Amino acid sequence: MQDKLEILSTIKRVSPPDYLYDKILERINNKIQAPLIYAYAACILLLITFNIFSINFSIADNLAAINLIDMPTNFLQYE
Secondary structure (H helix, E strand, O other): OHHHHHHHHOOOOOOOOOOHHHHHHHHHHOOOOHHHHHHHHHHHHHHHHHHHHHHHHHHHHHHHHHHHHOOOOOHHHHO
16 A cells, blocks of 8 residues: 555646636636526526417417308398
């Protein structure tokens, strides 16, 4: 076990570049905020529900139009 620890003392130390710390902080600050993600998800869900309800209402309107066609005709209209 002591031999493995002696190997660690032979590793050369390196220094990181000066701009590395600034670059890491910049990446952390550029992340999207959690409330913004929730707002995007809420907007998408709102649009999807609006589309579903609008399709349901348009289908109901079309069925009413079809039922109007099936109504019995008045023979006085043809005279």
